[in-house]
Structures are given as C-alpha cells and as structure tokens.
Amino acid sequence: xxxxxxxxxxxxxxxxxxxxxxxxxxxxxxxxxxxxxxxxxxxxxxxxxxxxxxxxxxxxxxxxxxxxxxxxxxxxxxxxxxxxxxxxxxxxxxxxxxxxxxxxxxxxxxxxxxxxxxxxxxxxxxxxxxxxxxxxxxxxxxxxxxxxxxxxxxxxxxxxxxxxxxxxxxxxxxxxxxxxxxxxxxxxxxxxxxxxxxxxxxxxxxxxxxxxxxxxxxxxxxxxxxxxxxxxxxxxxxxxxxxxxxxxxxxxxxxxxxxxxxxxxxxxxxxxxxxxxxxxxxxxxxxxxxxxxxxxxxxxxxxxxxxxxxxxxxxxxxxxxxxxxxxxxxxxxxxxxxxxxxxxxxxxxxxxxxxxxxxxxxxxxxxxxxxxxxxxxxxxxxxxxxxxxxxxxxxxxxxxxxxxxxxxxxxxxxxxxxxxxxxxxxxxxxxxxxxxxxxxxxxxx
Numbered sequence: 001x002x003x004x005x006x007x008x009x010x011x012x013x014x015x016x017x018x019x020x021x022x023x024x025x026x027x028x029x030x031x032x033x034x035x036x037x038x039x040x041x042x043x044x045x046x047x048x049x050x051x052x053x054x055x056x057x058x059x060x061x062x063x064x065x066x067x068x069x070x071x072x073x074x075x076x077x078x079x080x081x082x083x084x085x086x087x088x089x090x091x092x093x094x095x096x097x098x099x100x101x102x103x104x105x106x107x108x109x110x111x112x113x114x115x116x117x118x119x120x121x122x123x124x125x126x127x128x129x130x131x132x133x134x135x136x137x138x139x140x141x142x143x144x145x146x147x148x149x150x151x152x153x154x155x156x157x158x159x160x161x162x163x164x165x166x167x168x169x170x171x172x173x174x175x176x177x178x179x180x181x182x183x184x185x186x187x188x189x190x191x192x193x194x195x196x197x198x199x200x201x202x203x204x205x206x207x208x209x210x211x212x213x214x215x216x217x218x219x220x221x222x223x224x225x226x227x228x229x230x231x232x233x234x235x236x237x238x239x240x241x242x243x244x245x246x247x248x249x250x251x252x253x254x255x256x257x258x259x260x261x262x263x264x265x266x267x268x269x270x271x272x273x274x275x276x277x278x279x280x281x282x283x284x285x286x287x288x289x290x291x292x293x294x295x296x297x298x299x300x301x302x303x304x305x306x307x308x309x310x311x312x313x314x315x316x317x318x319x320x321x322x323x324x325x326x327x328x329x330x331x332x333x334x335x336x337x338x339x340x341x342x343x344x345x346x347x348x349x350x351x352x353x354x355x356x357x358x359x360x361x362x363x364x365x366x367x368x369x370x371x372x373x374x375x376x377x378x379x380x381x382x383x384x385x386x387x388x389x390x391x392x393x394x395x396x397x398x399x400x401x402x403x404x405x406x407x408x409x410x411x412x413x414x415x416x417x418x419x420x421x422x423x424x425x426x427x428x429x430x431x432x433x434x435x436x437x438x439x440x441x442x443x444x445x
Contacts, residue, residue: 006102008098009037009098009099009102010037010038012095012098012099013036013037013038013041013099014041014082014085014086015085015086015089015092015095016028016031016091016095016096016099017036017041017044017045017048017082018082018083018084018085018086019086019089019090019091020048020058020091021044021048021058021059021060021063021079021082021083022059022060022083022086023091024057024058024059025052025058025091026048026049026052026058027045027048027049027052027096028091028093028096030096030100031045031096031099031100032045032103033045033046033049034103035099035100035103036099036103037102037103037106040072040073040074040078043067043070043072043073043074044063044067044074044079044082047063047066047067047070047072048063050066051063051066060079060080060083063079064076064079064080067079104140107140108137108140111133111136111137111140114132114136115129115132115133118132167322168216169215169216169219169285169286169324170202170213170214170215170216170286170324170389171213171214171388171389171390172388172389172390173388174213174364174385174388174389174390175324175326175363175364176324177322177323177324178318178319178321178322178323178324179318179324179325179363179364180314180315180318180324180325180326180327180361180362180363180364181324181325181326181327181362181363181364181365181366182292182326182327182328182329182352182358182359182362182364182365182366183195183326183327183328183329183365183366183367183368184329184330184331184351184352184359184365184366184367184368185328185329185330185331185367185368185369185378186330186331186369186370187330187331189368189370189378190376190406190413190415191290191291191328191368192225192227192228192232192233192236192290192328193236193239193240193413193414193415194368194415195223195225195288195290195326195328196223196233196236196237196240197210197240197243197244197414197415198210198213198288198326199221199223199258199286199288200237200240200241200244200254200258201215201244202215202218202219202221202286203218203219203220203221203253203254203257203258204218204244204246204250204253204254204257205217205218205219205253206218206250208244208246208250209390211380211391211392211402211404211417212389212390212391212392212396212398213389213390213391214390215286218253218257219257219285219286220257220282220283220284220285220286221257221258221259221284221285221286221287221288222259222261222278222279222282222284222286222287222288222323223258223259223260223261223287223288223290224261224262224263224275224278224287224288224289224290224295225260225261225262225263225288225289225290225291225294226262226263226264226290226291226294226295227290227291227294228262228290229262230262233260233262235413236413236414237260239407239412239413239414240413240414241254243407243412243414243416259278259282259284261278263295264294266295267294267295267296267297268295268296268297268298268309269297269313270297271295271296271297271309271313271314272313272314272316272317275287275314275317276317276320276321279317279321279323280321284321284323285323285324286323286324286325286326287323287324287325287326288325288326288327288328289325289326289327289328290327290328291327291328291329291330292327292328292329292358293329293330293353293354296309297309300353300354300355300358301354301355302355303355303356303357305355306354306355306357306358306361307357307361310357310358310361311361315361327362329352329353329358330352330353331351331352331353332351332352332353351367362384363384363385364382364383364384364385364389365382365383365384366380366381366382366383367379367380367381367383368380369381371403375405375422376405376406377403377404377405377418377422377423378403378404378405378418379401379402379403380401380402380403380404381400381401381402382400382401386400386401387400393417394417394418394419394420402417403417403418403422403423404416404417404418405417405418405422
C-alpha cells in the first residue's frame with residue numbers, strides 16, 4: 001500500500017521547479033530531488049542540482065538539453081509549461097516546506113509498512129526490528145549529502161569583527177574554538193610541568209597568563225596524560241600552584257575549572273570517544289594531551305594512519321565539542337649541536353617523531369629546545385601564528401621566541417624566564433662557569 005498522491009503536492013512541486021528555472025537558481029535549501037513524488041520532477045530536480053554544483057547556469061533551455069542527454073522521458077513542452085505556469089510569482093518558502101513535509105510523511109509510511117512486514121516474520125529478532133526502526137526514523141527527511149557544507153556569507157565575512165571574535169579562546173585569535181596546538185620537545189625536559197603551569201594559569205584567567213599568553217576568560221581545562229604516575233603529577237601540581245601565588249578566590253576557581261586524568265588504555269580508535277566523553281562531562285574549553293603518541297596506537301610514520309587519527313578522529317571531536325586541544329609531542333633522536341645551530345624554530349617544528357602530519361594538522365606548533373650550557377635554559381618558540389599569541393619575553397615585549405628555564409629554587413618544579421645574567425657567557429675564572437666543584441650555577445632538579 002502506498003500513500004495517496006495529493007494533487008496540491010504536485011502543484012507545489014511544479015511551482016518550486018518552475019521558479020527555480022525561471023530565476024536560474026538551485027533547489028531551496030534542505031530540499032532533495034528524492035523529496036519530489038512525481039518521477040518527472042525528480043529528474044528535473046536532479047538536473048538542477050547537478051548543474052548548479054558544476055557551475056552551469058540553469059534555465060528552461062539548458063535543463064531541457066541536459067534531460068535529453070540523460071535519456072529522461074521529460075519533454076521540452078512539460079518543462080516549458082511548468083515555467084510558464086509559475087508566471088511572475090516569487091518563490092515562496094512555504095511551497096518547498098510543504099513538499100518536504102509530504103516527503104517525510106511518505107518516508108514514515110514506508111518505514112511503518114516495512115516494520116509491519118518484519119513483525120509478521122517469525123524468524124525476526126525484536127531487537128533488530130527496533131534498531132531498524134530507530135535508524136530509519138532518525139534518517140527521515142535528512143539530506144542525502146552527509147554534513148553538506150554551506151557557503152560562507154560575503155556580508156558576514158565583510159562585517160566580521162576581527163578584534164572581538166567570540167570564538168577566541170587564547171591570545172588574539174591565536175587558538176579559537178575547535179583549534180589545536182602541538183608542543184614539540186625532547187623527552188625528559190619537563191614538558192609535563194610546562195603543561196601543568198599553562199593549565200593552572202589559564203584555568204584561573206584574569207591576572208594570570210602563561211608567559212604573556214592570556215586566556216579570554218577563566219577556562220575549564222582538562223588534562224589527559226599517560227606517562228606520569230600520581231606522585232609525578234602531584235609534585236608538579238604542588239610547585240606550580242605554589243609558584244603561581246594564587247589568591248583564595250583564584251584557588252577556588254582553579255580547583256573547580258581544572259580536571260586531571262591518567263589514562264593508559266584508550267588507544268587508537270578508542271581514544272576519540274573517550275576524549276569526547278571527558279570533554280562533555282567537564283564542559284572543557286581546553287584539553288591537554290600528554291603525550292599524543294601514547295594515545296595514537298598507529299604507525300606514526302605512516303601519513304595515512306596519522307591523518308586518519310588526527311583529522312578523522314580527533315578533529316571531529318574538536319569540531320563537535322568546540323574545545324581547543326594542546327598536545328605534547330616527542331622529538332626524534334637529538335640532532336648534533338652543529339646541525340641544530342643551523343635550524344630555525346620553524347625547521348625544528350618538523351623534528352617531532354613520525355609523519356609530518358603531526359605538524360601539518362595543528363594550527364600552531366611550539367618548539368621547546370634545550371640550549372647549550374650547564375644550566376637548564378630553553379628556547380620556547382612559536383612557528384605558525386606567533387603574532388597572534390601575545391607571548392612576551394623577559395622585558396615584557398611581544399615576542400615569537402622566548403628564553404625560559406627551570407626554577408632556580410632547588411627542587412622546585414616550575415618554569416620561569418631566563419634572565420640576562422643566565423644568558424650572558426661567564427667570564428674566565430668566574431666561579432659560575434661550572435668548571436669547579438663548588439660552582440654556584442650548578443643545577444639540581
């Protein structure tokens with residue numbers, strides 16, 4: 001049994017198609033060729049859709065030719081009569097809405113009939129029928145093109161306020177909702193404590209920043225790490241919080257906004273669903289992954305696998321949740337000092353282990369590189385969007401690269417600016433050269 005065709009529906013279908021051809025326009029938004037009940041109308045709608053997608057102007061003559069080329073039974077008189085019939089009446093949204101409504105009713109009736117047929121079959125399992133019904137009803141009326149993109153509005157592009165973007169999360173549109181960054185460095189240099197310092201400061205917001213990089217507001221921050229045990233996390237947490245000098249209200253906000261997890265089992269395809277769930281549970285604005293390779297579960301040198309993990313796995317979660325992700329990443333075997341001296345920070349961005357996709361995907365890549373000498377001094381440089389970050393050097397000037405170091409306080413796990421004294425070469429005979437056993441610049445951590 002089929003749903004009786006309504007004459008009014010046929011009339012509205014002709015009105016929609018006739019005005020599209022008269023005005024040389026595509027089908028109304030969300031309306032699909034399959035939504036038309038009359039087969040002739042489906043052929044015409046299909047031609048309009050394909051020609052518009054190819055950039056070909058649609059009108060009575062061009063569509064008639066296309067229909068003939070495709071072997072359609074729709075003749076030129078039918079198309080001409082349909083255009084003439086609509087006259088000068090402008091397109092009415094209510095027409096396409098009614099065509100869509102009738103299409104959905106027909107789909108529902110077809111599903112119901114199929115469910116009835118399946119329920120009469122003694123071999124069918126009830127749970128399978130329920131799943132079938134759920135999936136079919138859930139797809140009723142949806143576009144045949146999954147996640148069909150929409151064109152950007154010229155007016156909205158022109159009127160965009162670049163100094164007040166509501167999607168900004170960090171800096172001046174440095175990282176926006178759904179964005180990502182990668183921090184690349186050697187193993188064992190203190191990336192996790194650097195992460196902790198950024199997480200604590202950005203969860204507080206306000207007067208607290210991360211070497212000049214400010215959060216647009218106190219952020220809800222999620223840390224997911226796999227390498228550090230409870231004691232490792234606790235030591236860095238204690239020293240970073242103490243070093244931040246938080247007021248009582250800031251400490252309250254930090255505890256409410258910051259959540260730290262340890263997960264060593266969600267790997268490969270299991271990682272994106274876990275990430276999505278934690279982001280939603282915590283309503284996170286920002287999530288740190290430490291390190292990203294602990295969760296990848298792929299051949300990291302294989303670009304296809306890397307792309308699938310990053311662009312088809314993680315990226316979909318970020319777009320859906322609108323959270324920003326900052327991932328920590330290890331370098332390969334260290335280059336010789338001679339080779340490193342010739343590299344810029346941008347060159348070193350590609351020193352991360354695995355496929356170049358681990359650099360190309362991210363909106364920003366930061367490099368933390370140890371400097372020569374006895375003291376734990378590092379260059380921290382941004383490689384892609386440095387002008388938007390708002391990062392500042394020791395003198396309070398905006399900079400794309402800064403010099404930072406481990407805390408001077410013995411046993412304290414946190415980061416601070418390297419001073420000019422730290423960076424100046426020691427004079428001959430200076431006790432600070434570190435050549436003598438009693439050197440006052442010898443570092444223990």
